[in-house]
Amino acid sequence: MTDLSVNIGSLTLQNPVMPASGTFGPELAPLLDINRLGALVPKSVTLSARDGNQTPRICETDGGMINSIGIQSKGVEHYMANILPSYHDFDPPLIASISGETIDEFEQLAARLDKHPDVAALELNISCPNLRDNGQAFGMSAESTFNLLRQVRAATGKPLIAKLTPNVTRIQDIARAAEQGGADALTVANTFLAMAIDTETRKPRIGNIMGGLSGAAVKPLIVRLIFQAHQATNLPIIGSGGIMNGQDAIEMILAGATSVQIGTATFVQPNAMNTITDEITDYLTRHHIDAVTDLIGQVDLR
């Protein structure tokens, strides 16, 4: 019997496969066995309501897509009254992704959700490229990452997962800053700041001009970032970016990931997370590996 369970801080997941924030919802229930996921990650919530960005909010690129949704959210009170209850009947633990424009907003969100029994952990979206000018994000600076984590850490006892941005020179510095600030885990990583232009109309293909690139095209970049972050910290890493199948997930685990998030693949095939979980099991069986945790960081560099 292969053991797929993994630990993210104090949280134990039945398997390493979870959705990436913003690509998942209870609407998937007819198309995907949600109870087979390692965790549930609803779309990022903000303190107060936000309308999101102008359209078009997505465009397709070779092997991927650019999105600039802009965290359309009805605010944390609506989230607690309506969104969290919509997941109540599912078994996997729920990781609440939170997003703010200031450190205080992150702190208030964490404090508001701290006592909620349905929230197993918080993922801090310190890396959304679509909220501020030219994709600026807290996660671009080690100092603001540290300060943000330290302040939120004081507001909650729940496990904290810092979702890092790939749009940095040295992710090792940010990973260490998050660890020192009190993060229990890292998500590596959010989307890559990107742009596409329609050559017929000469207009940007995203209403907000720039957006975040995801999908198969970014996977080698993410594998490299996971490897670098894993070298720099002891924190469990959730690999996210371009996983389309079980082999891609295994690749990220070998680079140092403990768990993986799936986003764009769900748009291609809504049951992708179930298929990927099966393919991870097949790989372990084929290689006579008892536990998926035996593979973490086991890339052979000799």
Next chain:
Amino acid sequence: MKTFDAQIIANQPVSARYWQMTLDTSALDQPVRPGQFFHIQCGDTWRAPLRRPLSVYHYDQKSRTLKFLYLVKGIGTQQMTLKKKSDIMNLIGPLGHGFTLPKQGALLLIARGVGVATLHALACQARAENKNVHVILSARTPADLLTVDLLAQIGATVYTVTDTERTSSVKSVRALSEKLIREEGISSVYTCGSNRLNKLVQELADEHQLKGELATEAHMACGIGDCYACACTIRKDNQLKTVRVCTDGPVFPISEVVL
């Protein structure tokens, strides 16, 4: 709603820019309403990773066949044209809210370009319920006019207007519509395919107190309400709201749509 495979029965061009695909959807076990759509995997998921939302052009419940009329526009629809009879397409659907028919009175459908696809499904349904249907078809050229004969065959009255014949201006479509509203007992008006015509239909519905519905379109990622890519703005109870085309629409009451 489900994800399922469907075998292609036919896939061929119907004019210079438009193709029609017929699928065997015997895997489908739920009703399909005019105005609903399916989210279709077009082919090569490297060049076209995202699905394309295509509205129902025709669905035959008895034979479980589904037809799409599609404009070949970008990489996804180009890939669809490469598909042959017996090839398998992967679909999610049926999705979204469809049209609602009036309890009584005749329907006026105003379509531009490929917007006729979804209105054709509505015309079939209305004719099956023995309602009178008048369709104004607008296109760039007479060669771009689609489904004129098919609509006539099912007993709809068809009026065509085109840019090249200089009959498609909003002013002339308005005059024709007002004549039909006056003379044909029109109780409801539907449109798809042109922003200018959307505005006209919104005005006509307001001025003549008609039931009005608009089928919208948008770029989509998930198609089922999770990703918020396909946002549009509506006005409800005098408040502006950002809603999802895929699950809150794609058909909206025309009085609510912000144009």
